[in-house]
Amino acid sequence: MPTMTEARLICEGRVEDQLEAPATAEFTDGTASGTPSGYTITGSVDAENSFGALVRSEWTCSIRYDESSEEWRGGASLAGS
Incomplete structure (x- = not known):
């Protein structure tokens, strides 16, 4: 499970896909709730923007595991995106 x-x-990983410089991402502890069939996770990430400035963004991710395909479904969104 x-x-x-x-x-x-x-x-x-889905948050990093939305960042200008994913290699610079540093995640802070957030909150997580749910069961093995589905989770909601929130947190903050510090990462460089296109100008090289370090910016903090809040993110939320709703995700569930599809056992039939053995894949994670759902996505993440950054505040302001």
Whole structure:
């Protein structure tokens, strides 16, 4: 069964996909709730923008594990995106 830790890592990857400089991303602890069938995770990420300035963004991710396809479904959104 998928764990909350696995869900958080998947969500962080989906957040990184939306950043200008994903290699600079540093995630802070957030909150997570749910069950193995679905999670909602929120947090903050510090990352450089296109000008090289460090910016903090809040993010939310709703994700669920589809056992039939063995894939995570859902996505993440950054505040202001």
